[in-house]
Amino acid sequence: MARPKSEDKRRAILAAATQVVAEAGLGAPTARIAKLAGVAEGTLFTYFETKDDLLNALYLDIKDQMREALMSTYPSKGSVQKRLKHIWQQYVTWGAAHPHARRALAQLDVSGRLTPKTKAAGALGFGEFDVLLRESTANGTLRGHSPAFVTAILTALAETTMEFMIREPGHAERYSTSGFEALWGAVGAKNK
Amino acid sequence: MARPKSEDKRRAILAAATQVVAEAGLGAPTARIAKLAGVAEGTLFTYFETKDDLLNALYLDIKDQMREALMSTYPSKGSVQKRLKHIWQQYVTWGAAHPHARRALAQLDVSGRLTPKTKAAGALGFGEFDVLLRESTANGTLRGHSPAFVTAILTALAETTMEFMIREPGHAERYSTSGFEALWGAVGAKNK
């Protein structure tokens, strides 16, 4: 066989795309991405047929990284609050540490260039966390909200929190804590 | 002297831009905006020197509309919760009723094409609401968060809530209520 497609190159292109999209938006030239990735302009298209394909793959890739960060050390046991807190911690830590990924994700999310399939695949696979949500929302530990609404609130508050953590790194720790308190106040069972 | 610039045309362009940006993103051609506004391609540029100028003006314009919706009937008196709830109600009602404006705003917010000046001006001018925030965060009625953080949380939860209100119009009322409860749980003083 001839040279096989290189996983390294694929990763380099995705990494470059993350940065370039974060910095310059979805209008960023594929040429710039290719250059930053260290491949020829045409090579990008042997790995991703079109720019939209690249964008969709990028979305899934970032979601994968995020999922890995959130779920790999997820504790199956412990109170709802404890498990939720774990997710929260991992999430904001990851997000604050990967501003490019976060920003690219934000652009992609509102872009209208993701296929329904991509959106669906991106949402999937948070496994045990989904279980936690379904159970807790059902039995009232997380009020009576729907799991989707709770996830959306979690995401929204986490994004907000990360924003502040990045803006004021000195107070990152404090924001993370405040953020979680806000989340728990928002969705945790009403205290008597 | 020649004809003075027409305020009508300016408004038509902004309205068209709102819709086009909402539907097609920031990459949407100025020609499309001009056409929808019913003016010539070149005319757009006598009202806004560059596309970025238009985008910045659009951001401020939508923020203005939002402000008008939130603040025009703002009650100076009443409990913190009551006044906050008023803001909330106006906000999500406006947002659910103006999906184009909301979507355009979301695109603009993450675009990197707004000048710091525009961002600042957009945040300003919520007048009495700012006072409420500053006082309440100071005296503990709204926990100890900074006013900026509280505003960000409010915005984030409201956006999330609107999303669901638009997606499931039949349950709009319920989402609005749940959303406010979440907000109050998140930022209201800790119930003993």
Next chain:
Amino acid sequence: MARPKSEDKRRAILAAATQVVAEAGLGAPTARIAKLAGVAEGTLFTYFETKDDLLNALYLDIKDQMREALMSTYPSKGSVQKRLKHIWQQYVTWGAAHPHARRALAQLDVSGRLTPKTKAAGALGFGEFDVLLRESTANGTLRGHSPAFVTAILTALAETTMEFMIREPGHAERYSTSGFEALWGAVGAKNK
């Protein structure tokens, strides 16, 4: 109104396209056509939306010129042979005088880039000549061939003749005469 579209520019583009297509085939860059026409690359596309549109317009334009050359002095009276000879003379004279147009036409004809509509429109409008053909093929003056077949034969022999006229300009006259004799022998009523 602003600058109106210029008929001169349209003609310049078509003329340039004729030459460039004749010389370099249908793969010829639009940039080269624009340059030869003395307009900017983008301008070409304000006159013809796509390259295919240009090609179709070019086909019709050349056909128009041809039609003009063949039919403008067409004699309504006279024998079938006389009228056919007139067409022949005009045709080969025009063709030998416009080698670029002829060559471009040949490329377009076999290209598969002409719409059925264009092909149909190009064939139309040879008016009185069509009448001549229909009548003469019906009454046997032109054997029993169908009008379409006779036209095709006429075209094929004319093309061949022009080829030789251009290749050996010194014998142009003689080829034209020989060509017509061949045509008349091919399609004229069988001599007793």
Next chain:
Amino acid sequence: MARPKSEDKRRAILAAATQVVAEAGLGAPTARIAKLAGVAEGTLFTYFETKDDLLNALYLDIKDQMREALMSTYPSKGSVQKRLKHIWQQYVTWGAAHPHARRALAQLDVSGRLTPKTKAAGALGFGEFDVLLRESTANGTLRGHSPAFVTAILTALAETTMEFMIREPGHAERYSTSGFEALWGAVGAKNK
């Protein structure tokens, strides 16, 4: 020594090229030809150094097939008309049976990508037919036209005839006959 080049592959590439060029013109990607031929993209270039080389080889190959069809059963004896008719029959039968080859040939002929050498080689080698032409044109049996002109007329009328045979297969036989009558009328000695 490494594997010798395979004649099978060479033929597969030429066959694929015939079809692809017929269907998509000379602009057709070499990759598509290679794929249809069942070889790798790069392999095509070990058999033909450049695309133009392939195109020139293709032209000669199709001409060879044609020659084979026309000349293999050529009767050395018989009247001029009889021998000419044999050529005609073989020609239009072959052409109607190989539309791809015919169409590819037409594209190549007007393409400007054939070298003079190729054009010359393609015209050569019709052996005894050339003899027939030279003698008959000289002694007046085929009027006084030059052999080249007669060949061109033959080709032109045959192409036209084939077009109609393919378009209306039900009348193929009739067109073949009519076509030859036209040819004989065109070039046969003037009937007294």
Next chain:
DNA sequence: AATGAATGAGAATTCATTCAT
């Protein structure tokens, strides 16, 4: 001021050809 044609610098993508495997 209003118009829309004109401009030309990109943009995404294609493709003949090369070359590592």
Next chain:
DNA sequence: AATGAATGAATTCTCATTCAT
């Protein structure tokens, strides 16, 4: 020899902006 990934110049078309009318 065979493969197909890699290359980057070339291509068609778009679009913000300018400018003649």
